[in-house]
Amino acid sequence: MNIAKLAAASAVSALALGWAQSAQAEDLTLCWASWDPANALVELSKDFEAKSGHSMNFEFVPWPNFADRMLNELNSGGKLCDLMIGDSQWIGGSAENGHYIKLNDFFEQEGIQMSDFIDATVTGYSEWPKNTPNYWALPAFGDVVGWTYRKDWFERPELQAEFKEKHGRDLKAPTTFAELKDIAEFFQNREIDGKTVYGASIYTERGSEGITMGVMDVLYSFGFQYENPDEPYSMDGFVNSAGAVAGLEYYKELYDCCTPPGSSNGYMSEGIDAFKSGQVALQMNFAFTWPGFENDANVGGGKTGYFVNPAGPDGAQFAQLGGQGISVVSYSDKKDAALEYIKWFAQPEVQAKWWEMGGFSCLKAVTLDPSFPASQPYAQTFLDSMAIVKDFWAEPSYATLLQAAQRRFHDYVVAGNGTAQEALDGLVEDWTETFEDDGKL
Amino acid sequence: MTDDTKGRNPAAAPLALGRKVRGLSDRALAWVFIAPTIFLLLAINIFPLIWTVWLSLTNYRANRLNAEVKWVGLRNYERILTDPDIWYSMQATAHFLIWTLVLQVLIGFGLAYLINRKFKGNDLWTTIIVLPMMLSPAVVGNFWTFLYQPQIGLFNYVIAFFTGADPASFSMIGDVNLAPWAIVIVDTWMWTPFVMLICLAGLRSIPDSIYEAAECDRASAWRQFWTITIPMALPFLMLAVLFRGIENFKMFDLVVQLTGGGPGSITELTSINLKREAFEKWRTGFASAYAVILFVTVFGLASIYVKALNKVKER
Structure with missing residues (x-):
């Protein structure tokens, strides 16, 4: 081939490549909540932009408004979001109402195996109906409710001695809820370094989902079940079982005895503030908050310890699942480019980088890597917690079910109206009515 | 097709239109x-x-576009009117409405009465007093949550200063007994200036000659207040009550920012409850019936009130 021919061929190739790239280059918009992991994803996605030629835009909404804003967007068939990292509970409604595209064929075509991801996240974030191989999302961000504690306070000899004298055991991370309450009471109104501190920060938020996430996190280990395993949607005796009642009473006792004053409407950010400012010894919060504590001037540098949600009175131990999967919005005009993003995101090396940047990867290749438990002080706690997760209803009516729970729990725990039994009996009535409206009962 | 407008005098078009209009x-x-x-x-x-x-007569849900919409007749209305939670919400709204109106009218009229007197710095004080109503309700709700914070809140410290109580011993927005009053206090702080301005307009519309005549008749200041000031300012006061009543019946943003309707449902006003039904639970048909009931209630009450207002003005 002479030089002229080579030049011509090169020019044609360059033109063809340029045309192909310009034809494929899209402006994709990814919608998610506004929080630290989202900022990490912006950084991570620069690699996708460089490799694909697509450009990424992001629409992040603060958590308290996230569901309202994004569900409105989906329900109205909006084209704002090409990719949605939606909450796990949206999966039923989004699948049944056609908001997300089904990903089974795409996964098969691209060789993406769901068995490569943590089982609980596949069930929680991707499947609808649950426990069937129908996938509507790729597990994107694993999350679970766990606890942090002030390791530096726990290690003080004078506090250890006092605690041992009082309770006859060492002051260390609790393994049962009874122990947790003892520790919270021990720290409540205690003077530490000239400052009054309090026992625990727990979820009490009324407006969105806060108190439900907190209460459920405790109730599971006390014997709460959403329904009769042999009779779907039959809830009497399961939602309001004796164990569930005891669990709800425990949550109220913990709220009354051991939270800082003014904790009547706190969720994730209030918990972070309470812990970072040195107000509380224990803090309930989602795992996504943990990287932030390691880097914090007040509680970082080994001052913070992490533990899995403790066990209930009968030894049962579960934790509330958080986290989200990433889906392609069916109303998008750029579905092919959005699928390219998911394909890129599913790669093991991208997932490894995701974990390094503060994203909680759900890929087993990352989490089961021998170096994983030692990679961060909270890595082992995260793994252990993800092994015991349970999730709230993911039914299309999840929002109605959630609002009923919010009202019943807040009414009892914070406002002090009625009894735990009445609250849970009322919840059974509310949920039964919702399922009757849906034609499922 | 030919264009028969070509070659026409452009000035002819307006004339033709003018003739046509003149023909109407x-x-x-x-x-x-x-x-x-x-x-x-x-x-x-x-x-x-x-x-x-x-x-409102269907079971429509805006988040289920593919679902069958069924005619349910008056079932939504029946469910609303027999739902104790909705009545509870109405009760919370009534408490908020009545107390904000009473306090805003009393304090607003009192301030207007004071500002109406000529004194040095009158304009400056008027400007300072009306500042709260210039703020966004969302901002006001947000910063009052900090003022009410038991550990750092200025409000708690002021109360503690006067009562000797521990500031951290009470939570204005976390206590079921205090939260309804917490929202009343903030709304009163924010909207009393509005009532004051309307009352001030009323007071300044009373001619001085009436007071001069009363003084000639040796009427006491107290008698002048009850027989001249109040009757002549009453239409303005009633107007202020109408405006604030309608506004507070549909109060949403301020209370959502302050309490989110909690603790429990103690400050869940009807508008918050309605929003939850419509845009969180997505029970669109049910929420529509709820909205219709609220509309009829406000419209009915406002109509009766406007008739009373007109009668007062005719006197």
Whole structure:
């Protein structure tokens, strides 16, 4: 081939490549909540932009408004979001109402195996109906409710001695809820370094989902079940079982005895503030908050310890699942480019980088890597917690079910109206009515 | 097709239009002018109202576009009117409405009465007093949550200073007994200046000659207040009550920011409850019925009140 021919061929190739790239280059918009992991994803996605030629835009909404804003967007068939990292509970409604595209064929075509991801996240974030191989999302961000504690306070000899004298055991991370309450009471109104501190920060938020996430996190280990395993949607005796009642009473006792004053409407950010400012010894919060504590001037540098949600009175131990999967919005005009993003995101090396940047990867290749438990002080706690997760209803009516729970729990725990039994009996009535409206009962 | 407008004198078109318009009757001309407004009114106000009434008779859910919409008749209305939670919400609204009106009228009128007197710095004080109503309700709600914070809140410290109580011993927005008053206090702080301005307009509209005549008749200041000031300012006061009453019946943003309707449901006003039904639970048909009931209630009460206001003005 002479030089002229080579030049011509090169020019044609360059033109063809340029045309192909310009034809494929899209402006994709990814919608998610506004929080630290989202900022990490912006950084991570620069690699996708460089490799694909697509450009990424992001629409992040603060958590308290996230569901309202994004569900409105989906329900109205909006084209704002090409990719949605939606909450796990949206999966039923989004699948049944056609908001997300089904990903089974795409996964098969691209060789993406769901068995490569943590089982609980596949069930929680991707499947609808649950426990069937129908996938509507790729597990994107694993999350679970766990606890942090002030390791530096726990290690003080004078506090250890006092605690041992009082309770006859060492002051260390609790393994049962009874122990947790003892520790919270021990720290409540205690003077530490000239400052009054309090026992625990727990979820009490009324407006969105806060108190439900907190209460459920405790109730599971006390014997709460959403329904009769042999009779779907039959809830009497399961939602309001004796164990569930005891669990709800425990949550109220913990709220009354051991939270800082003014904790009547706190969720994730209030918990972070309470812990970072040195107000509380224990803090309930989602795992996504943990990287932030390691880097914090007040509680970082080994001052913070992490533990899995403790066990209930009968030894049962579960934790509330958080986290989200990433889906392609069916109303998008750029579905092919959005699928390219998911394909890129599913790669093991991208997932490894995701974990390094503060994203909680759900890929087993990352989490089961021998170096994983030692990679961060909270890595082992995260793994252990993800092994015991349970999730709230993911039914299309999840929002109605959630609002009923919010009202019943807040009414009892914070406002002090009625009894735990009445609250849970009322919840059974509310949920039964919702399922009757849906034609499922 | 040929264009027969070609070659015509451009000035002829307006003339032709003018002749045509001149050919219209006054009535037709009036319709031409008001038709766009009527169309907009129908499209923006009347059609949505009728649509809402229709939706209220169905089980429609806006988040389930593919689901079958069933006619349920008056079932939504029946469920609302027999739902104790909704009545509880109405009760919370009534408490908020009554107390904010009472306090705003009393304090607003008192401030207007003081500001109406000539003194040095009168304008400056008026400006300072009206500052709260210039703020966004969302901002006000947000910063009052900090003022009410038991550990750092200025409000708690002020109360503690006067009572000797521990500031951290009470939570204005976390206590079921205090939270209803917490929202009343903030709304009163924010909107009393509005009532004051309306009352001030009323007080300044009373001619000095009436007071001069009363003084000639040796009427005491107390008697002048009850027989001149109050009766003549009453229509303005009633107007202020009407405005604030309608506004507070649909109060949403301030309370959502302050308490989110909690603790429990103690400050869940009807508008918050309605929003939850419509846009969180997505029970669109049910929420439509709820909205219709609220609309009829406000419209009915406002109509009765306006009639009373007109009677007072005629006196």
